[in-house]
Amino acid sequence: MESNNTLQIGTASGTLLSIVPNIVSEDILKTIILAVVGAIISFSVSLLLKWFIRSKNK
Secondary structure (H helix, E strand, C coil): CCHHHHHHHHHHHEEEEEEEEHHHHHHHHHHHHHHHHHHHHHHHHHHHHHHHHHHHHC
């Protein structure tokens, strides 16, 4: 059975184009801010755990 890329691309494009009008710029800004805060917290916790493991092994 052959793969029909046209159908897959059409479905993905239609889904994307139906979602785009519902995205508000405030939501994008909120998402960016939450991503930055999450990355900072994740990095900080990683450093803290690394320090804790090093001090525990000594």
